[in-house]
Amino acid sequence: MGRYIAVRLGAALVTLVAASMLIFVLLRVAPGDPARLMYGLTPPPDAQLEEMRAALGLDQPLPVQYARYMGAALRGDFGRSYRSHEPVGSMIAERFPRTLRLTLAALVIATVVGVAAGVAAGVRRGSWLDAATMAAAVLGVSVPSFWFGMVLILVFAVGLGWFSVAGSSTWRDVVLPAVTLGISAAAVIARVTRAAMVEVLTQDYIRTARVKGLAERVVYFRHALKNALIPVVSIVGLQMGYMLSGAIVVENVFGYAGMGQLAVYALNTRDYPVIQAVVLVSTTCFILVNLAVDLLYTLLDPRIRYA
Amino acid sequence: MRAFLRTRGAAALLLVLALLALAACGGGSGTGGGDSGSQDGSSAGPAPAPGSGEEKGGTLVIGRTGGVDSLDPARTIAGPAHEVFRLIFDTLVRRSPGGGFEGDLAERWEVSDDGLAWTFYLRQDRVFSSGNPVNADAVVFSFQRMMSPEVPAAAFLGPVQAVEKVDDHTVRFILAEPFALLLDILSTEYFGIVDPAAVEEYGDDFGRKPVGSGPFVLKEWVTGERIVLEPNPLYRTSRSDVENQGPPHLDQLIFREIPQVETQLAGLRSGEINMITGLPAEQAVLFENDPNFRVLRGLGGISIAYLSFGMVPAEDGGVNTFKPPFDDIRVRQAVAHAVDMDTIVDTVLYGYATRNKTPLPTGVFGYDPSLGSLVPDYDPEAAARLLDEAGWTMGPGGVRQKDGRPLAINFWSLNMGSAPQMAQIIQNQLEQVGFDVEITLLDVATYVSQAPTGDLDLEMLDQGWPAPNILNSIVGLGWGVGLYNNPDLLDLLARAQSEADDARRAALYRQAQEVLLKDLALVPMYTATVPLVTRAEVQGIKFDALGGPLFHDAYVAP
């Protein structure tokens, strides 16, 4: 197990370095010179532009820029933002916890709602409840999130005044974006849970449990749900990865000052060090979540063993 | 994202003041600073009952799109940053409400006969919010810092060579050549005076911990979410355009960053924010007749929206030429005839703009409406006639053609504010006289990198800057009218800038504009005003000479 984790982490590191190189190259191919952009529409005198480029290190050949960047990054120094001159590390340190909070809240909402709906539908398979839940689930993944988010704002923030319209500090700020971000994951989780429940409920040991005269509730929750959870765990992990994408849109709808909003802003100003760091952190999260999911498997399903 | 990047500027002189105007609301809005009456604060709602003794205060929360990168004037010329740090720093001089300039941190100034030395005498009672005195050392320090080449605003200083301390309260600017626009430049907030002790203490972090002598101090900055300002208890001013000469009444002034306009609108309606700056005109107008809100006319009179034509650089480095089909002046005139600018100002900008047929903004020195007669009026029939004369005859599908080539043009603009709306209307009107128009809307980053080499035939831009050398920036872009290097024009602009006599300088700027308009190198459209929308409980907002909001007297009624 320990060795397995070590191997996976090693591979993750390789992936990270490669991803950083990919983004590094993509950014420099993109039109737009960060130094030039400092001046808005009208260009400064050439000499001044050259000075600015030199000050940002953009006058160096690409390989040198990359080597410098990676060298510093490996020492934990992600450079300073071209725009604000703040250390990128501290910018991320400020933003990342917010996006993490948003994502976790969305995940909790999605899991609770999704599993509950899925279990209910699976247990009452064929009923109107089942049909209604599954219809809602298909609908849930079909509505564009920026549209859904706006509707939530109108109803719950402007209309009822329960939550705030925008912000990223208090729990009132987090609820609506988290629901928006979690809705499609909830739908997917509900479907998977339902399918797994249906599957598990036909198994022999459930029949045995029933024959033994155990209460339905005990059968469902003690025996069936535990086994049905295995595919659910994998899908929850996957959804968390997708949420890092979804956060880009949702954070912009709700003025939520997380990494997604930072990414868009940094991209518009071609603030290379910031974008690189955002990608690196997001990618690391994605990889770690996947690893965690795989490890959770072994806990839930004793049949799976990693050498 | 559409609205994130608000930088704009001019090299030799940026436009950032006006940034707000163009960027914040894009092509969007406004009646000009020319609307004098709307700028004196009288539009800011009923004045508080004088002497009522009520406790003024409250928290003013401003929602806007842009992100602030830094609050250090040496680091950024972006509009959203400027909108905040103008409240933290004071400048040597400021524009006076009646025109001209008056002392701010400086009490008075004098110019040497040769125009090469400007001496400023500082007020002796001004202190930074840290308690340190605003003295000659601080001023010299601030300007030396700004003159470093990696400071984006450095180029604005033009021929300024050095800033010297004469005595503790006197500084002298040494110029390489006379520079008539020095006061215009020094009055922009890019040249706010910073506390040297704070800069030394915080170094690169000064942009997050700015210390100045302005009405507000930075209390808290949650990046990407909010910037919280509080009154500077040591503040005092001599401004004649506000009643309160001491620290502002407000308990807090908060700038919230909310990227999407629709979310800002929701926040204003829910009461989470009580003011929005830079709203597109078509949004602001919706609040006009609602008693719960108030629409104020803010920054205006310093921007110019215009159409300009693609140009081809001359291979021998000589005079550049217009790109076909606009190499024929009749086709350029046809564009001016085809677009119904008056209707656009009235119905698309809902009057949050002043029709302006000259290259200079309505509120800028040298503005001369009589030059407008050089620009063709709306007259689609005349447009059709000119195109016929130029050999572009009507072909199939309503698209004109000449020698089998269709009259197809690429029309570029920025993907922000009302520009997309405006572009579609202009496209529609040009197509009615037989153009085939393809729109390209880009973010600023892509625009400035692709415009110099891209397939740009016609563009619509909105530039802002409070001084007449905005013309230098318009013809300094590096594409479109920015390639218009008519030697007469460049000579006139250079002479105007160093001409100390007002009348002669005005005449030179008039001639320069004539050159541009006679050649129809650009088609001026309008000068916008940025609307501010507040909730009704927000009281006492006044405006400076350019229409920038002043919060000295502001409070939020409970």
Next chain:
Amino acid sequence: MSRSASLAGDTAWTRPGARRRGRLYRLLGGSMSLALGGVLVGLFVLMALLGPYLAPHDPLAMDLSARFQKPSAQHWAGTDQFGRDVFSRILHGAGTSLLAAVTAEAIALAAGTLIGLLSGYVRGRFDLVVQRILEILMAVPGLLLAVVIVAVLGPGLQNVMIAVGLAGIPTYARLVRGQVLAAAEQEYVEAARAMGAGSRRIMLRHIMPNIVAPVLVVGTMGLAGAIQATAALSYLGMGAQPPDPVWGTMVAEAQVFIYNAWWLAAAPGAAIALAVLGFNLLGDGLRDVLDPRTRR
């Protein structure tokens, strides 16, 4: 990225075992979703093909005196900020909007399938390298990658399609590779190989048929995701250039008018939601019909 908004991610393809169902569910979940999805998708395809001929008004014709009109008999979905007929714009936009999603998905599907086939069949070092590259692409959040790609290529619908397509490649490559590996283990392939069949023949005759069904299902649902992804990029301001009506851009532009003209955002938003719904249902139904393991 497109995956994040579709049901394709729920791995039901590998869900083993058979299910017993109630009558109602069979009606609703199986043939019903296929039928409903088919009808919806059919309607949208018709709309895409015939929309321009059915539209009551010119989608580009402006009438500044008739702006922001409420839905009425004359303007079924009201008029927009230029007085253009929103219903006509939605009809005209169907073709572009769906074509954008189809193109993006086609890029992902074609490139992904090819890579997956080669990777699964050639195996060895090639497979190893390809897998590493795919891992990198998969590890970067899809929308983030797409946003960066659009920054590189410049805004515009065409580039949005390419970005969404590129971000979707790994999904297909992995799916197909898995199917190829599984198929290659099957006895009939072993047998064919033993009988001296060439690689190309084995690939085309024996392996391809096995991957068509899952790719079809994932592709259908992927279309749903692609519609959403292109809309999301439009919302972030990277989409189509005006004045062409494209649903995502229409919603994005209309949201600021939500207080004075709610129908402006509601109508194209509903079109997007219904189209995505149709493809999701269709994919769902297809899976139930095509997956031998869930077929009953």
